[in-house]
Structure formats: structure tokens, C-alpha cells
Amino acid sequence: MQALEQFSLKEKVIVIPGGTGVLGSAFARAVAAAGARVAVIGRNRDKAAAVVADIRQKGGEAMDLIADVLEEKQVREARDRILDQWGRVDGLVNAAGGNTPGAVVPPDKDLFSVRTEAIREVVDLNIYGTVIPTQCFAEVMARQQKGSIINISSLSAQRPLSRVMGYSLAKTAVEGYTQWMAIELPKRYGDGLRVNALAPGVFLTEQNRGLLLRPDGSYSERAQLFVDNTPFGRLGDPEELTGTVIWLLSDASRFVNGAVILVDGGFNAFSGV
Template sequence: MFNIKDKVIVITGGTGILGGAFIKAIAEAGGKVIILGRNAEVGREREQEVKQTGGEALFIAADVLQPEDLERACEQILATYGRIDALVNAAGGNVAEAVIGPDQDVFSVNIEALKQVFDLNLYGTVLPTTIFGRHMVNNGGTIINISSMAAQTAITRVLGYSMAKAAIDNYTRWMAVELANRYGDKIRMNAIAPGFFVTKQNRHLLTTPNGGYTTRGEAVIRSTPYKRFGEPEELNGALIWLLSDASKFVSGEVICVDGGFSVFSGV
């Protein structure tokens, strides 16, 4: 039921921290992993890492906000493998200028920075879906988006990111219904909502240079019943489940992998 061997799986944001964990998990499970990202050096390194362990991988430099990049990547994938079985929309993140400081006037936010975050997270998911998803219609497939705890409840400071991830949840549910109405059970869409994982974008917000917690990091730990941050590999079980036939009757769901953060009242 959990077999994804030989499935052709596209991962956007494949040069990020979570994307790196996804690549390794898919390759170890026998999937053919297509790595999309802007950092060519990291992308090629990850491609070679998979190949050195006997897996199959292909890196294609692409920006998820550039349709021409995605169309070119799609053509290359189809020319190489003849099909696309799954898409993991892992591209996303925050922008420093869009973070609202505790002493900042909330009526004087950086609108352009908010738009930038919104574009990266929402349209960086919608565009790959429109381009790669259409090639799943005949053979079937599954699409996985990346949500966030910021979409589940109000988290201070990260306004643009929160709005974008809330939109991801809505898009996931809306698209799941529309896909089912048009194609039956051929194409599924779900999302994974990670709890707090330390990434390049949030490291300075959660941890200190000496490895301790910032005030914000301490608040997160207090609000997480597991009392720790997540490890990227801890998302892989949900990922493989959603990619495989083990979840073939699951669509429109947002799966929280968060150490209990989303269900904890703080009391």
C-alpha cells in the first residue's frame, strides 16, 4: 500500500531544508525524484547524492514564479520519463522585510514585502500545479502542498506568511473538490502542515548563535507538547503516505505534523 517505487515525483523547493529531506525519503522509497529549485549548486549536489546511493534523480533549475521555467522543466521531464505521477509543492518561505516587529506600527506594514511572500507561497504552489497537474489527468496522480501552523491559528509577526499559508489550505480544499468533480479519483490534492522546524528563513527568529532559544523560540517550545522543534525527517511518514495508494481515498486534507502544537490550548 505504501509503495511508490518508480513513480516520477516532482519536488519544487528541492534545494531547501525540508525539500532535502523529501528528496532523500522519496529516493530511499524507490521513487524517481525530479528536483526543482533556483540554487543550481545545491540541486546538482542533491542529484548526485541520490545517484551515489543507487537512486534516480534529475535536477532542473527553475523558479516557481516563472511559468516559462516550469514549462521548460515539464517538457524535459516528459521527454525523459514520459509521465508525471506526483507533485510536491515544497517551494515557499518568508521574507525578512515582511516580518512585523513587536514595536512596529501594524498600520505601516511593508505591502510590497507582503506581496512578495504571498506570491512565493501561494502562486509558487498554484503555478506548478497548473503546469504539472494537467499531465496527471490520464494516468492519475497526487499533489501535496505545504501549509503551516501559521494557517491554523494566529502567530505573531509573520503576517504575509500566515495569509499565504491560510490561502494554501483553502486552495487545497477547493482544488481537491474540483479535481474530484472533473476527474473522479484520478488526481488527489492534500497538504502537510509542519509544526516548528528550524530552517534558513526562521533560524534567527527561533535560535541564538550559540544554539539556545530566542524569546520567540522559548514561546514555541512552551506551546509544543513535545517540548522540542521538529526534525525534517519527521515529515517523511506523512509524505510517503500521501504519495502512495495507502491514502488513495484521502483528498482535501491538511495533515498537521507538529508535536501537538495545533491542538494545545496552553493550559
């Protein structure tokens, strides 16, 4: 296989739950540009249709499906539609997830004021929003004996970041699930099945906008701390995650399994000195 051909996603079917978000939509556009057929799954019909329309306008092949990742019946229905149209699933990017204000602990609030229900909401979204799509689509991959799954972790699973307690708990569990499935899937169904995780550093998304930006659009004190402790001296751009996603979905990474790939501008490596 030629070097560049290893990175091709030509005619591969890639499913992206959460493909309507800032990061998920960047993933969808990038894998489509790399030649994949892309299934964008989200709860918002207009946003999903807009991502798909953009892909098609640029000559790509995509379909939008409306489903809540926490509702297994809806995810299975989406899977069946994908199989009816394209007949297979080659890759899954579990981009659904996020945080909620109720699970954040501001510095001026009592640590013990956080409601258990708020923590559970964030944990459910990130854990079951990863487990349910994986159960649905990995079943297809197991029959094919081939497929690549990418879960989305976070820098907060590598280091305990202040304030985001619920999110840190959830993403730590996502990494544990990633490694567990990376063992079980290939041992049971063959070495064509792989599960890895992408751990982004600090990227501006809808979920963290309130923590990172002031009302006038300038960086908050928290955002500036991230910038100051990143050797690159800035926040990340969603497009800077897409190369890693393409690599993990492609045959170029076919012996990469159970890995957590940090894309953080060096934040995790930096001691602050």
C-alpha cells in the first residue's frame, strides 16, 4: 500500500453521533473531504441538515439522522437506515458529549452544593452517549470483522482540572471504557477491530464558552490560565483535531489500539516551569 493511500477514507462509511456540535461537525466535514460517506447523527434537525448540505455542496456524500444518543431504540433505527443505504459501517466517532452548568463548581460556591442529579446528567451523557452508540455500531463491525471506533475523552481525564468535577469523572470513565473495549473486541472478533480515544486540550465550544469568554468576547481569567500553561500559547482550533481523527479511522493506524491520543498543544506535558 502506498504511503498516502493508507490515510484514505475513500468509500468508508463513518458514523458520527454528535456530528452537529462544534467538534463533531468539524470531524464530519474532514472525513467527508477524505473520501468517506458520512452519517451525521444529532438531535437538532436543522443543524444536522446544515452540516450535510455543506458536505454535499463540496462534493461529498452524507446523510443526516435524528436521534438522541441516550435512546437506544433511536440509535438502532438510525443504524438500520445507514445499513439500508450503504450496507456497512467502517468507523464510529463518538462525538456526543459535553458539560452542564449544574455540574460545574465555581470558586465562589460551596463544593458540597453541587447536586448529585447534575453530576449524574453529565456522566450519563458522556458515558452512555458513548456506550449506547458503540453497542449498536460495533455489533455491525464485529460481523464485518473490521472497524475503527474513536471515543472522545478530554484533557480533564488526564489531569484534575478545577471546577469541572462531573465532566472529569465522565471522561475518565470514557478512557476506561475505551481500553476495555480495545481488549475485548479484537480478542473476540479479530484484529480488524480497534478502539481508541482522542483527548482534546482546550478548544472553544458551545459547552465551555461561558467558562472561557467574557461577555465582550475577551478571554476569561480561566481561559488565560490555559493559554499561559500551553507551550503553543493559544487555544486549539477544531480543525487541528481532524488529522488525528482521519489517521485513527484510516488503515495508517491499523496497529493502534487502546491508545489515548492527546491533542493539546503540549499542555499536559508542561509543568508550568
